[in-house]
Amino acid sequence: MKKLIIIKYGELTTKKDNISFFIKTLRDNIKASLININHNIIYDKGRMFIETDNFDEVVKVLTTTFGIHEINIAYEIDPSSIEEISSYLIKLLEDKTFKSFKVVTKRSDKNYPLTSVEISKKLGGLILGSNSNLVVDVHNPELFINIEIRSKKTYIYFEKIKGLGGYPVGTLGKGMLMLSGGIDSPVAGYLALKRGIRLECVYFESPPHTSDAAKNKVLTLAKELFYYSGYLKVHVVKFTDIQEAIYKNIPHDYMITIMRRMMYLISEKLANKNNAKVIINGESVGQVASQTLTSMAVINEVIKMPVLRPLACFDKSEIITLSKKIGTYDISILPYEDCCTIFVPDHPVINPKSDVAIEYESLIDYDQLIKAAIRNVETIKISAKDADFENIL
Ligand code: ATP
Numbered sequence: 349m350k351k352l353i354i355i356k357y358g359e360l361t362t363k364k365d366n367i368s369f370f371i372k373t374l375r376d377n378i379k380a381s382l383i384n385i386n387h388n389i390i391y392d393k394g395r396m397f398i399e400t401d402n403f404d405e406v407v408k409v410l411t412t413t414f415g416i417h418e419i420n421i422a423y424e425i426d427p428s429s430i431e432e433i434s435s436y437l438i439k440l441l442e443d444k445t446f447k448s449f450k451v452v453t454k455r456s457d458k459n460y461p462l463t464s465v466e467i468s469k470k471l472g473g474l475i476l477g478s479n480s481n482l483v484v485d486v487h488n489p490e491l492f493i494n495i496e497i498r499s500k501k502t503y504i505y506f507e508k509i510k511g512l513g514g515y516p517v518g519t520l521g522k523g524m525l526m527l528s529g530g531i532d533s534p535v536a537g538y539l540a541l542k543r544g545i546r547l548e549c550v551y552f553e554s555p556p557h558t559s560d561a562a563k564n565k566v567l568t569l570a571k572e573l574f575y576y577s578g579y580l581k582v583h584v585v586k587f588t589d590i591q592e593a594i595y596k597n598i599p600h601d602y603m604i605t606i607m608r609r610m611m612y613l614i615s616e617k618l619a620n621k622n623n624a625k626v627i628i629n630g631e632s633v634g635q636v637a638s639q640t641l642t643s644m645a646v647i648n649e650v651i652k653m654p655v656l657r658p659l660a661c662f663d664k665s666e667i668i669t670l671s672k673k674i675g676t677y678d679i680s681i682l683p684y685e686d687c688c689t690i691f692v693p694d695h696p697v698i699n700p701k702s703d704v705a706i707e708y709e710s711l712i713d714y715d716q717l718i719k720a721a722i723r724n725v726e727t728i729k730i731s732a733k734d735a736d737f738e739n740i741l
Protein backbone atom coordinates (compact mmCIF):
# COMPACT_ATOMS: atom_id res chain seq x y z
CA MET A 349 0.00 0.00 0.00
CA LYS A 350 1.62 3.26 -1.11
CA LYS A 351 0.96 6.53 0.75
CA LEU A 352 0.77 9.61 -1.47
CA ILE A 353 -0.95 12.98 -1.91
CA ILE A 354 -3.91 13.59 -4.22
CA ILE A 355 -4.50 17.09 -5.60
CA LYS A 356 -7.91 18.08 -6.90
CA TYR A 357 -8.46 21.24 -8.91
CA GLY A 358 -11.72 23.08 -8.61
CA GLU A 359 -12.46 26.00 -10.87
CA LEU A 360 -9.82 24.91 -13.36
CA THR A 361 -12.04 22.24 -14.73
CA THR A 362 -14.42 24.85 -16.14
CA LYS A 363 -11.69 26.17 -18.46
CA LYS A 364 -12.23 23.52 -21.10
CA ASP A 365 -10.27 25.08 -23.94
CA ASN A 366 -6.95 25.61 -22.22
CA ILE A 367 -7.14 23.08 -19.44
CA SER A 368 -3.78 21.54 -20.33
CA PHE A 369 -2.09 24.95 -20.08
CA PHE A 370 -3.68 25.49 -16.65
CA ILE A 371 -2.57 22.09 -15.41
CA LYS A 372 0.96 22.47 -16.76
CA THR A 373 1.26 25.85 -15.03
CA LEU A 374 -0.03 24.40 -11.75
CA ARG A 375 2.42 21.56 -12.02
CA ASP A 376 5.33 23.94 -12.78
CA ASN A 377 4.36 26.16 -9.83
CA ILE A 378 4.18 23.19 -7.47
CA LYS A 379 7.51 21.87 -8.78
CA ALA A 380 9.20 25.23 -8.27
CA SER A 381 7.83 25.60 -4.74
CA LEU A 382 8.95 22.08 -3.82
CA ILE A 383 12.43 22.52 -5.25
CA ASN A 384 14.10 21.75 -1.92
CA ILE A 385 11.80 18.84 -1.02
CA ASN A 386 12.15 15.34 -2.39
CA HIS A 387 9.04 14.62 -4.48
CA ASN A 388 7.63 13.20 -7.69
CA ILE A 389 4.54 14.57 -9.48
CA ILE A 390 2.32 12.25 -11.51
CA TYR A 391 -0.59 13.46 -13.62
CA ASP A 392 -3.56 11.27 -14.45
CA LYS A 393 -6.85 12.53 -15.92
CA GLY A 394 -8.29 15.21 -13.67
CA ARG A 395 -5.95 14.52 -10.74
CA MET A 396 -2.37 15.15 -9.76
CA PHE A 397 -0.53 12.83 -7.40
CA ILE A 398 2.59 13.60 -5.40
CA GLU A 399 4.89 10.92 -4.06
CA THR A 400 7.14 12.12 -1.24
CA ASP A 401 8.63 11.14 2.10
CA ASN A 402 7.96 14.59 3.58
CA PHE A 403 4.17 14.85 3.75
CA ASP A 404 4.01 17.74 6.24
CA GLU A 405 6.20 20.07 4.18
CA VAL A 406 4.53 19.21 0.89
CA VAL A 407 1.04 19.77 2.32
CA LYS A 408 2.22 23.10 3.77
CA VAL A 409 3.34 24.23 0.32
CA LEU A 410 0.18 22.96 -1.37
CA THR A 411 -2.07 24.85 1.04
CA THR A 412 -0.47 28.12 -0.15
CA THR A 413 -0.70 27.26 -3.85
CA PHE A 414 -3.51 28.77 -5.91
CA GLY A 415 -5.44 26.54 -8.28
CA ILE A 416 -5.89 23.68 -5.81
CA HIS A 417 -9.37 22.87 -4.53
CA GLU A 418 -8.61 19.96 -2.21
CA ILE A 419 -5.69 17.91 -0.93
CA ASN A 420 -5.90 14.33 0.36
CA ILE A 421 -3.32 12.10 1.94
CA ALA A 422 -4.23 8.78 0.42
CA TYR A 423 -3.29 5.12 0.25
CA GLU A 424 -2.95 3.66 -3.20
CA ILE A 425 -3.73 0.03 -3.96
CA ASP A 426 -4.09 -1.93 -7.18
CA PRO A 427 -7.61 -2.24 -8.55
CA SER A 428 -9.12 -4.95 -6.46
CA SER A 429 -12.24 -6.78 -5.41
CA ILE A 430 -14.39 -5.36 -2.64
CA GLU A 431 -13.06 -8.01 -0.26
CA GLU A 432 -9.46 -6.99 -0.98
CA ILE A 433 -10.23 -3.28 -0.58
CA SER A 434 -11.94 -3.98 2.73
CA SER A 435 -8.97 -5.95 4.09
CA TYR A 436 -6.64 -3.00 3.33
CA LEU A 437 -9.19 -0.66 4.82
CA ILE A 438 -9.62 -2.64 8.04
CA LYS A 439 -5.83 -2.61 8.49
CA LEU A 440 -5.75 1.20 8.08
CA LEU A 441 -8.63 1.63 10.53
CA GLU A 442 -6.72 -0.16 13.30
CA ASP A 443 -4.87 3.08 14.18
CA LYS A 444 -7.99 5.22 14.28
CA THR A 445 -10.29 5.92 17.21
CA PHE A 446 -13.87 6.45 16.08
CA LYS A 447 -17.30 4.97 16.64
CA SER A 448 -19.40 6.11 13.71
CA PHE A 449 -18.40 6.21 10.06
CA LYS A 450 -19.66 6.67 6.55
CA VAL A 451 -18.17 5.25 3.35
CA VAL A 452 -18.23 7.59 0.36
CA THR A 453 -17.23 6.12 -2.99
CA LYS A 454 -16.33 7.80 -6.24
CA ARG A 455 -16.02 5.48 -9.18
CA SER A 456 -14.39 7.00 -12.25
CA ASP A 457 -13.67 3.51 -13.61
CA LYS A 458 -17.08 2.85 -15.10
CA ASN A 459 -16.08 -0.76 -15.88
CA TYR A 460 -15.98 -1.68 -12.22
CA PRO A 461 -18.74 -4.24 -11.70
CA LEU A 462 -20.52 -2.35 -8.87
CA THR A 463 -21.96 1.17 -8.67
CA SER A 464 -20.62 3.72 -6.15
CA VAL A 465 -23.57 3.21 -3.84
CA GLU A 466 -23.21 -0.57 -3.96
CA ILE A 467 -19.49 -0.32 -3.20
CA SER A 468 -20.12 1.95 -0.19
CA LYS A 469 -22.81 -0.36 1.16
CA LYS A 470 -20.73 -3.51 0.76
CA LEU A 471 -17.62 -1.95 2.32
CA GLY A 472 -19.73 -0.55 5.17
CA GLY A 473 -21.09 -4.02 5.85
CA LEU A 474 -17.62 -5.62 5.84
CA ILE A 475 -16.27 -2.97 8.26
CA LEU A 476 -19.23 -3.51 10.62
CA GLY A 477 -18.59 -7.26 10.43
CA SER A 478 -14.97 -6.71 11.49
CA ASN A 479 -15.81 -4.64 14.57
CA SER A 480 -19.15 -4.90 16.35
CA ASN A 481 -18.56 -1.63 18.30
CA LEU A 482 -18.88 0.50 15.16
CA VAL A 483 -22.01 2.10 13.69
CA VAL A 484 -22.80 3.72 10.37
CA ASP A 485 -23.95 7.35 10.58
CA VAL A 486 -24.72 8.86 7.19
CA HIS A 487 -25.49 12.35 8.54
CA ASN A 488 -22.81 13.14 11.09
CA PRO A 489 -20.12 10.44 11.12
CA GLU A 490 -16.94 10.77 13.17
CA LEU A 491 -14.96 9.34 10.28
CA PHE A 492 -15.47 9.68 6.55
CA ILE A 493 -13.96 6.79 4.64
CA ASN A 494 -13.39 7.93 1.07
CA ILE A 495 -12.80 5.43 -1.72
CA GLU A 496 -11.87 6.43 -5.26
CA ILE A 497 -11.89 3.71 -7.86
CA ARG A 498 -9.94 4.82 -10.92
CA SER A 499 -9.05 2.63 -13.85
CA LYS A 500 -5.36 2.28 -12.94
CA LYS A 501 -5.49 2.33 -9.15
CA THR A 502 -7.82 2.53 -6.15
CA TYR A 503 -7.37 5.15 -3.43
CA ILE A 504 -8.43 5.28 0.21
CA TYR A 505 -8.33 8.51 2.24
CA PHE A 506 -9.93 9.93 5.36
CA GLU A 507 -9.19 13.64 5.42
CA LYS A 508 -10.06 16.47 3.07
CA ILE A 509 -7.69 19.42 3.34
CA LYS A 510 -9.11 22.56 1.79
CA GLY A 511 -6.97 24.27 -0.88
CA LEU A 512 -6.93 28.01 -1.60
CA GLY A 513 -8.92 27.72 -4.83
CA GLY A 514 -8.39 30.34 -7.53
CA TYR A 515 -6.29 29.86 -10.67
CA PRO A 516 -2.63 28.80 -10.87
CA VAL A 517 -0.42 31.89 -10.71
CA GLY A 518 0.70 32.86 -14.20
CA THR A 519 -2.25 31.46 -16.13
CA LEU A 520 -3.74 34.92 -16.58
CA GLY A 521 -0.48 36.73 -17.41
CA LYS A 522 1.27 39.38 -15.41
CA GLY A 523 0.29 42.53 -13.48
CA MET A 524 2.27 45.38 -11.88
CA LEU A 525 1.30 45.74 -8.20
CA MET A 526 1.82 49.13 -6.56
CA LEU A 527 3.15 47.83 -3.25
CA SER A 528 3.44 50.20 -0.30
CA GLY A 529 4.21 49.34 3.31
CA GLY A 530 0.53 49.68 4.25
CA ILE A 531 -2.15 47.14 4.99
CA ASP A 532 -4.08 47.35 1.74
CA SER A 533 -1.70 46.72 -1.13
CA PRO A 534 -0.35 43.30 -0.03
CA VAL A 535 -3.96 42.12 0.30
CA ALA A 536 -4.75 43.49 -3.17
CA GLY A 537 -1.72 41.56 -4.44
CA TYR A 538 -2.91 38.36 -2.78
CA LEU A 539 -6.33 38.66 -4.43
CA ALA A 540 -4.76 39.28 -7.83
CA LEU A 541 -2.51 36.22 -7.39
CA LYS A 542 -5.62 34.24 -6.54
CA ARG A 543 -7.03 35.02 -9.98
CA GLY A 544 -3.89 33.62 -11.59
CA ILE A 545 -2.06 36.91 -12.18
CA ARG A 546 1.70 36.73 -11.74
CA LEU A 547 3.00 39.84 -10.00
CA GLU A 548 5.83 42.25 -10.33
CA CYS A 549 5.78 45.03 -7.75
CA VAL A 550 6.65 48.70 -7.86
CA TYR A 551 7.59 50.57 -4.69
CA PHE A 552 8.14 54.35 -4.58
CA GLU A 553 10.64 55.51 -2.01
CA SER A 554 11.88 59.01 -1.18
CA PRO A 555 15.24 58.83 0.51
CA PRO A 556 16.33 60.54 2.73
CA HIS A 557 12.72 61.34 3.72
CA THR A 558 12.00 57.61 3.82
CA SER A 559 14.42 55.16 5.41
CA ASP A 560 15.97 51.84 4.45
CA ALA A 561 13.82 50.33 7.19
CA ALA A 562 10.71 51.43 5.27
CA LYS A 563 12.07 49.81 2.10
CA ASN A 564 12.92 46.60 3.98
CA LYS A 565 9.41 46.51 5.34
CA VAL A 566 8.07 46.50 1.76
CA LEU A 567 10.54 43.78 0.75
CA THR A 568 9.43 41.72 3.77
CA LEU A 569 5.82 42.10 2.61
CA ALA A 570 6.87 40.98 -0.87
CA LYS A 571 8.46 37.90 0.71
CA GLU A 572 5.13 37.05 2.33
CA LEU A 573 3.43 37.30 -1.07
CA PHE A 574 6.21 35.11 -2.45
CA TYR A 575 4.84 32.14 -0.48
CA TYR A 576 1.67 32.35 -2.55
CA SER A 577 3.27 33.23 -5.85
CA GLY A 578 6.73 31.81 -6.17
CA TYR A 579 9.16 34.08 -7.98
CA LEU A 580 8.52 37.82 -7.53
CA LYS A 581 10.31 41.03 -8.56
CA VAL A 582 10.19 44.38 -6.80
CA HIS A 583 11.08 47.52 -8.77
CA VAL A 584 12.18 50.24 -6.37
CA VAL A 585 11.66 53.73 -7.81
CA LYS A 586 13.49 56.74 -6.38
CA PHE A 587 10.67 59.26 -6.08
CA THR A 588 12.49 62.00 -4.13
CA ASP A 589 13.14 64.45 -7.00
CA ILE A 590 9.56 64.22 -8.22
CA GLN A 591 8.09 64.67 -4.74
CA GLU A 592 10.35 67.62 -3.96
CA ALA A 593 9.50 69.27 -7.29
CA ILE A 594 5.80 68.83 -6.53
CA TYR A 595 6.23 70.15 -2.99
CA LYS A 596 8.08 73.25 -4.16
CA ASN A 597 6.02 74.15 -7.24
CA ILE A 598 2.45 72.93 -6.92
CA PRO A 599 -0.33 74.33 -4.69
CA HIS A 600 -0.50 71.97 -1.75
CA ASP A 601 -4.14 70.97 -2.05
CA TYR A 602 -3.26 69.32 -5.41
CA MET A 603 -0.01 67.74 -4.22
CA ILE A 604 -1.43 64.25 -3.67
CA THR A 605 -3.44 64.29 -6.91
CA ILE A 606 -0.34 65.13 -8.96
CA MET A 607 1.88 62.78 -6.99
CA ARG A 608 -0.46 59.89 -7.67
CA ARG A 609 -0.72 60.81 -11.36
CA MET A 610 3.09 60.56 -11.48
CA MET A 611 3.00 57.18 -9.72
CA TYR A 612 0.47 55.92 -12.25
CA LEU A 613 2.56 57.17 -15.18
CA ILE A 614 5.68 55.44 -13.87
CA SER A 615 3.80 52.23 -12.99
CA GLU A 616 2.39 52.05 -16.52
CA LYS A 617 5.81 52.52 -18.09
CA LEU A 618 7.32 49.82 -15.89
CA ALA A 619 4.39 47.53 -16.64
CA ASN A 620 4.85 47.95 -20.39
CA LYS A 621 8.59 47.42 -20.10
CA ASN A 622 8.07 44.18 -18.18
CA ASN A 623 5.18 42.83 -20.21
CA ALA A 624 2.55 43.31 -17.49
CA LYS A 625 -0.97 43.85 -18.81
CA VAL A 626 -2.59 45.64 -15.85
CA ILE A 627 -1.73 47.76 -12.85
CA ILE A 628 -3.00 46.56 -9.47
CA ASN A 629 -3.25 48.67 -6.33
CA GLY A 630 -4.87 48.74 -2.90
CA GLU A 631 -7.20 51.68 -3.46
CA SER A 632 -10.57 51.47 -1.74
CA VAL A 633 -13.42 53.82 -2.57
CA GLY A 634 -13.72 56.65 -0.07
CA GLN A 635 -10.76 55.64 2.10
CA VAL A 636 -8.81 58.91 1.66
CA ALA A 637 -9.14 62.12 -0.40
CA SER A 638 -7.31 60.54 -3.36
CA GLN A 639 -9.81 57.69 -3.41
CA THR A 640 -13.06 59.57 -4.00
CA LEU A 641 -14.60 58.67 -7.34
CA THR A 642 -13.65 62.10 -8.76
CA SER A 643 -10.07 61.76 -7.54
CA MET A 644 -9.76 58.25 -8.91
CA ALA A 645 -11.02 59.41 -12.30
CA VAL A 646 -8.65 62.40 -12.48
CA ILE A 647 -5.69 60.28 -11.38
CA ASN A 648 -6.55 57.39 -13.69
CA GLU A 649 -6.87 59.54 -16.81
CA VAL A 650 -3.08 59.92 -17.30
CA ILE A 651 -2.74 56.27 -18.35
CA LYS A 652 -4.36 53.85 -20.79
CA MET A 653 -3.63 50.58 -19.03
CA PRO A 654 -6.48 49.05 -16.99
CA VAL A 655 -6.13 49.37 -13.22
CA LEU A 656 -7.40 46.50 -11.06
CA ARG A 657 -8.48 47.54 -7.57
CA PRO A 658 -9.37 44.27 -5.85
CA LEU A 659 -10.26 46.14 -2.63
CA ALA A 660 -12.34 48.90 -4.24
CA CYS A 661 -15.50 47.91 -2.36
CA PHE A 662 -14.05 46.35 0.79
CA ASP A 663 -14.42 47.92 4.25
CA LYS A 664 -11.16 48.51 6.08
CA SER A 665 -12.18 45.91 8.69
CA GLU A 666 -12.65 43.31 5.95
CA ILE A 667 -9.22 44.16 4.54
CA ILE A 668 -7.64 43.81 8.00
CA THR A 669 -9.26 40.39 8.51
CA LEU A 670 -7.84 39.20 5.20
CA SER A 671 -4.38 40.64 5.91
CA LYS A 672 -4.28 38.73 9.20
CA LYS A 673 -5.31 35.57 7.40
CA ILE A 674 -2.58 35.83 4.78
CA GLY A 675 0.11 36.82 7.27
CA THR A 676 0.92 40.39 6.19
CA TYR A 677 -0.87 42.35 8.94
CA ASP A 678 1.85 42.21 11.60
CA ILE A 679 4.42 43.50 9.11
CA SER A 680 2.12 46.19 7.69
CA ILE A 681 1.48 47.78 11.09
CA LEU A 682 5.18 48.28 11.84
CA PRO A 683 5.64 52.04 12.16
CA TYR A 684 7.73 53.16 9.18
CA GLU A 685 7.05 56.23 7.12
CA ASP A 686 5.83 56.05 3.53
CA CYS A 687 6.51 58.56 0.79
CA CYS A 688 2.78 59.34 0.64
CA THR A 689 2.55 60.18 4.30
CA ILE A 690 5.50 62.54 4.64
CA PHE A 691 4.29 65.14 2.15
CA VAL A 692 0.65 65.09 3.15
CA PRO A 693 -1.06 68.49 2.90
CA ASP A 694 -3.56 69.64 5.54
CA HIS A 695 -6.42 69.91 3.07
CA PRO A 696 -6.04 67.68 0.02
CA VAL A 697 -8.59 68.38 -2.72
CA ILE A 698 -11.49 65.91 -2.63
CA ASN A 699 -12.95 66.78 -6.01
CA PRO A 700 -9.93 67.65 -8.19
CA LYS A 701 -10.48 69.09 -11.68
CA SER A 702 -8.71 67.53 -14.60
CA ASP A 703 -7.76 70.85 -16.31
CA VAL A 704 -6.40 72.26 -13.04
CA ALA A 705 -4.27 69.14 -12.54
CA ILE A 706 -2.89 69.47 -16.08
CA GLU A 707 -2.12 73.17 -15.56
CA TYR A 708 -0.31 72.58 -12.24
CA GLU A 709 1.60 69.64 -13.65
CA SER A 710 3.04 71.84 -16.37
CA LEU A 711 4.85 73.75 -13.60
CA ILE A 712 7.32 70.88 -13.29
CA ASP A 713 9.39 69.11 -15.95
CA TYR A 714 7.83 65.79 -15.12
CA ASP A 715 8.76 64.09 -18.40
CA GLN A 716 12.45 64.37 -17.64
CA LEU A 717 11.95 63.52 -13.97
CA ILE A 718 10.02 60.37 -14.88
CA LYS A 719 12.65 59.32 -17.45
CA ALA A 720 15.36 59.71 -14.80
CA ALA A 721 13.31 57.74 -12.25
CA ILE A 722 12.84 54.88 -14.72
CA ARG A 723 16.56 54.91 -15.59
CA ASN A 724 17.46 54.56 -11.92
CA VAL A 725 15.06 51.78 -11.00
CA GLU A 726 16.57 49.15 -8.76
CA THR A 727 15.07 45.70 -9.35
CA ILE A 728 15.17 43.16 -6.54
CA LYS A 729 14.32 39.50 -7.13
CA ILE A 730 12.57 37.65 -4.35
CA SER A 731 12.99 33.89 -4.51
CA ALA A 732 13.45 30.95 -2.16
CA LYS A 733 16.98 30.19 -1.15
CA ASP A 734 18.52 28.07 -3.91
CA ALA A 735 15.24 28.10 -5.81
CA ASP A 736 15.28 28.78 -9.51
CA PHE A 737 11.93 30.15 -10.60
CA GLU A 738 13.41 31.91 -13.63
CA ASN A 739 12.51 29.08 -16.02
CA ILE A 740 8.81 29.12 -15.22
CA LEU A 741 8.20 32.77 -16.14
P1 ATP B 1 -2.11 50.72 1.89
O1 ATP B 1 -3.26 51.29 1.09
O2 ATP B 1 -1.41 49.62 1.23
O3 ATP B 1 -2.49 50.44 3.31
P2 ATP B 1 -1.45 53.35 2.17
O4 ATP B 1 -2.72 53.44 2.92
O5 ATP B 1 -0.19 54.00 2.65
O6 ATP B 1 -1.08 51.87 2.00
P3 ATP B 1 -2.87 54.74 0.18
O7 ATP B 1 -2.55 56.15 0.40
O8 ATP B 1 -4.19 54.19 0.59
O9 ATP B 1 -1.69 53.81 0.73
O10 ATP B 1 -2.57 54.44 -1.34
C1 ATP B 1 -3.40 53.64 -2.15
C2 ATP B 1 -2.58 52.65 -2.93
O11 ATP B 1 -1.55 53.28 -3.69
C3 ATP B 1 -1.84 51.64 -2.05
O12 ATP B 1 -2.69 50.58 -1.65
C4 ATP B 1 -0.77 51.17 -2.98
O13 ATP B 1 -1.27 50.25 -3.94
C5 ATP B 1 -0.41 52.47 -3.72
N1 ATP B 1 0.73 53.13 -3.04
C6 ATP B 1 0.71 54.06 -2.07
N2 ATP B 1 1.95 54.41 -1.68
C7 ATP B 1 2.80 53.67 -2.45
C8 ATP B 1 4.23 53.54 -2.55
N3 ATP B 1 5.05 54.25 -1.77
N4 ATP B 1 4.73 52.69 -3.46
C9 ATP B 1 3.91 51.95 -4.23
N5 ATP B 1 2.59 52.02 -4.20
C10 ATP B 1 2.01 52.87 -3.32
Ligand code: MG
Binds near residue numbers: 530632
Ligand atom coordinates in the same frame (compact mmCIF):
# COMPACT_ATOMS: atom_id res chain seq x y z
MG1 MG C 1 -4.92 52.52 1.72
